[in-house]
Amino acid sequence: MSLSPASGIGRFYKHSAKIIRFVRLGCTNRPFYHIVVMERRKNQHQPVIEQVGSYDPMPNENNERLVALNTERIRFWLGKGAHMSEPAAELLGISGLLPVHPRTYMTAWRNRKAAAEAAALAEAEGSQKAAETA
Amino acid sequence: MSLFRHIRKLNALQNVRQLSSAGLKSSTLQYATDPQPQFTDAETQQLLQSMTQLQLDKVFRKRTVPDNSVHTQFMTTAQLEKEFLQTIEKAQQLLQMPPVVKIKEDTERIISKDPALKDFATTKYVFTDITFGLPQSERKVVVRDVDGTLSYATLDITKRMNQLYFPLDGRKFYTPRMFSDEQLFQRCLDEHKYEFILDRLTVQYEPYEAEFHNISAKVFEHLNESKQFDQLRSTRHFGPMAFFYAWHRCIDDLLYDMIRRDYLLNAVQLIALSYKIHKVPLDYQATLRQLEELQPSPAVKALAELRSGLRQHQAKGIENEIQTAIGKTETDFQADEISLRFIEQYIGSEHALKKVQLELAVQTLKELNLEKQQLYEGLKKAHGVQQQAS
Numbered sequence: 001m002s003l004s005p006a007s008g009i010g011r012f013y014k015h016s017a018k019i020i021r022f023v024r025l026g027c028t029n030r031p032f033y034h035i036v037v038m039e040r041r042k043n044q045h046q047p048v049i050e051q052v053g054s055y056d057p058m059p060n061e062n063n064e065r066l067v068a069l070n071t072e073r074i075r076f077w078l079g080k081g082a083h084m085s086e087p088a089a090e091l092l093g094i095s096g097l098l099p100v101h102p103r104t105y106m107t108a109w110r111n112r113k114a115a116a117e118a119a120a121l122a123e124a125e126g127s128q129k130a131a132e133t134a
Numbered sequence: 135m136s137l138f139r140h141i142r143k144l145n146a147l148q149n150v151r152q153l154s155s156a157g158l159k160s161s162t163l164q165y166a167t168d169p170q171p172q173f174t175d176a177e178t179q180q181l182l183q184s185m186t187q188l189q190l191d192k193v194f195r196k197r198t199v200p201d202n203s204v205h206t207q208f209m210t211t212a213q214l215e216k217e218f219l220q221t222i223e224k225a226q227q228l229l230q231m232p233p234v235v236k237i238k239e240d241t242e243r244i245i246s247k248d249p250a251l252k253d254f255a256t257t258k259y260v261f262t263d264i265t266f267g268l269p270q271s272e273r274k275v276v277v278r279d280v281d282g283t284l285s286y287a288t289l290d291i292t293k294r295m296n297q298l299y300f301p302l303d304g305r306k307f308y309t310p311r312m313f314s315d316e317q318l319f320q321r322c323l324d325e326h327k328y329e330f331i332l333d334r335l336t337v338q339y340e341p342y343e344a345e346f347h348n349i350s351a352k353v354f355e356h357l358n359e360s361k362q363f364d365q366l367r368s369t370r371h372f373g374p375m376a377f378f379y380a381w382h383r384c385i386d387d388l389l390y391d392m393i394r395r396d397y398l399l400n401a402v403q404l405i406a407l408s409y410k411i412h413k414v415p416l417d418y419q420a421t422l423r424q425l426e427e428l429q430p431s432p433a434v435k436a437l438a439e440l441r442s443g444l445r446q447h448q449a450k451g452i453e454n455e456i457q458t459a460i461g462k463t464e465t466d467f468q469a470d471e472i473s474l475r476f477i478e479q480y481i482g483s484e485h486a487l488k489k490v491q492l493e494l495a496v497q498t499l500k501e502l503n504l505e506k507q508q509l510y511e512g513l514k515k516a517h518g519v520q521q522q523a524s
Contacts, residue, residue, distance in 0.1 A: 053264065059257040064277075064291075068299055072265040094254070095261040096245060096276060096284045108254035108282070115253060 010047035012039050020077060020092075021085035022055065023048065031057055035069070035088060037077050052077070055091060071097060158316055161351035163382050168236040172411055173377055179231075181403045181410075182373035186229055188432035189368040190439065193225045211444070218440045222433050231373040238342040243286040251282030260287060262295045270296045293340070304337040313338065313349060323356045332371045354378045363391045380408040386488040389477075393495040398473035399429055405480045414485070421476045428469040456513045460506055467507055474500065 012018070017040035024044065026032030035053035038046070053069040060066060074097065078084075084092065086103065093101040172178060196202050209217065263274040275287040275295045287295070297307055312318045312334070322331050331353055339346040354375050357363065366372045379385045385408050392401040402425060406418040430438070457463050462470075474496060481492045 063257050064260045065255075065257055066295075066298070067259055067261045068264045069261055070264050070266070094259055094278050096278070100248065100251065104254050105250055108251050111253040 008037075008048045008050040010038055010042070010049045012049055017041070018049065018077060018080065018082040019085060020052065020074065020082050020088050022087055033057065035091075037073075037082060040083060050077075067091060067095065069095060069097065158313065158319060158345075158348060158352070161348050161355060163351050163355060163378075164347065165234075165236060165381065169377070169381060170233070170235040172381075173234040178377070178407065178410065179373075181407050182231065182376060183229070184432060185376050185400045185403050185407075186231075186370075186372040186432070187368050187397075187400070188222075188225055188229065188436045190221070190225060190436050192368040193228050194221075214444065218437060221440065222437055225436065226433065229368070229370050231370050232336050233341050234374050234377055235342050237344050237347055238289065240289050245276065245284045245286065248282040248284070251278075253280065254282065255280065260291060260295060262299055264299055270300065273300075289343075302337070306338065310334065310338060313345065319349075319352075323353065326360060326362055326365065328353055328357055328362070328365055329369055329371065332366075336370075350374065351378065358384060358387050361387055361391060363388055364395070376404060376407065380404065380411050383408070383412070383485075384487075386486060386492065390488065390491055390495055393477065393492065393499055396499065398470055398477070398499075399425055402473045402476050405477065408485070418476070421472060424472055425469055428465045428472075452517050453514070453519050456510065456517070456519070459513075460510050462506060462510070464510075467503065467510075470503055 018037055019040040020035065020037055021044065022033040023036050024031055024033055033055040034048075034051050035055060036048040037050045037052055038044075038048040050073060052073045053067065055068075056066045058065070069092075074092070086101075089098070090101040090104050092098045093104055258280055259278045261276050261278070265273075273292075273296060275292045276284060277287045277291065278284050294307070297305060301307075312322055312331070319331075332350065335346060335349050335353075339349075357366070357375065358379065363372075363375075366375055376385075376388065379388050385404055389401055389404055392398070392404065402418075402421060406422055408414075409416050409418050477492075477496060480486055481489055481496065486492060
């Protein structure tokens with residue numbers, strides 16, 4: 001699998017559907033994504049029109065996930081009517097460039113609910129143990 | 135790969151040490167108010183540049199870089215003249231001083247708070263704008279925290295991201311160990327590698343960072359004790375150093391060094407600078423103007439030095455020969471007299487701290503000058519120059 005160049009060599013029709021999406025690079029167990037613009041109908045590893053950013057989903061030593069966005073080009077392609085894949089739309093929502101995606105709110109709510117349930121369970125277990133020892 | 139692993143290990147070690155000693159201790163002398171307006175002032179800049187001097191041998195000396203090659207070429211006199219002017223211009227560029235500005239404070243700038251986004255992820259996200267052609271200062275870096283707050287990144291993170299996506303030549307992603315380890319830094323100072331430290335400091339840090347101020351202040355303080363000011367003369371760090379001493383009222387050691395090396399014009403400029411910074415009601419401008427008329431600026435002096443190599447085939451007058459033998463001209467003696475008067479006035483005032491030392495230096499210089507002048511006049515008389523002139 002060869003890297004797709006950032007300037008892009010992908011050929012495209014003028015009126016074809018374009019999409020801003022991730023391309024999974026990196027290797028097994030170590031994902032790394034390029035954020036690219038390409039024709040919607042194409043496979044992710046085919047030549048892209050343009051690379052507009054990168055996303056490293058694994059936290060670094062300072063516990064941050066790093067995202068680079070070429071906002072000028074992203075706005076250009078959105079203005080041209082490019083679509084967005086759901087993960088890309090979520091990321092752009094988190095970045096503050098677009099409104100926050102509904103799915104992000106869903107994830108946040110589910111995470112909070114799961115955490116609350118886990119806390120309640122831990123508390124219940126703790127009180128049970130205390131009752132047994134007493 | 136093993137090399138990388140080794141470097142990683144060293145850096146991990148450094149982190150441990152940093153935690154134990156929290157980096158370098160802060161220096162004692164710091165700029166209390168914003169020094170930038172005083173430093174960028176045209177008059178101050180001119181004084182500092184003149185004090186730095188322009189010794190071409192030192193500016194274009196061999197450096198520890200891969201390419202020190204010399205290019206040889208035949209040229210006509212006109213081409214050579216053009217080349218000389220370009221050389222001076224390039225030397226002045228190489229002597230550009232790193233600015234002295236106040237430390238930039240880190241302010242928290244929140245863009246939006248969204249409590250509904252709490253716990254959307256386990257770590258925070260850092261977004262960097264990589265739009266083509268933006269300068270580093272205008273590049274936006276924003277952080278989405280785990281609790282859903284979107285804010286501009288701190289200076290620290292911004293610098294890290296800039297270095298990651300748009301690396302600067304020579305700047306390291308991690309703090310170089312000589313700046314984080316007290317012992318290593320002290321060793322650099324003890325070996326008097328001032329220029330090396332300051333050069334690396336300028337590459338690694340921005341002038342508005344606290345580390346830049348802290349480390350440069352430490353170097354200047356050490357330099358003031360070891361008194362090896364000549365190492366920095368004709369480098370880009372001499373100006374900020376002189377400014378530092380003038381600001382913190384400790385110019386006496388530098389002044390003594392200047393008098394001892396017979397750079398009286400620079401000594402006068404240093405005193406004038408300190409008067410200017412501390413707003414001492416004393417008219418130094420008249421003296422400076424007089425001296426400037428009598429003595430050429432460093433660039434002119436360097437150009438004359440370059441041209442002097444050209445005219446060797448021409449017959450020199452006997453007066454010229456006497457001047458080169460003694461090293462001073464008549465106007466130099468006049469300028470020295472004016473400067474000495476000004477310096478003595480400073481030593482007499484309450485601003486001088488090491489009066490005895492300075493007085494001695496001035497006295498020695500005066501005797502030397504007197505001897506030279508007597509010799510000069512004697513030689514002139516012996517060769518019958520005076521009759522020609524009158």
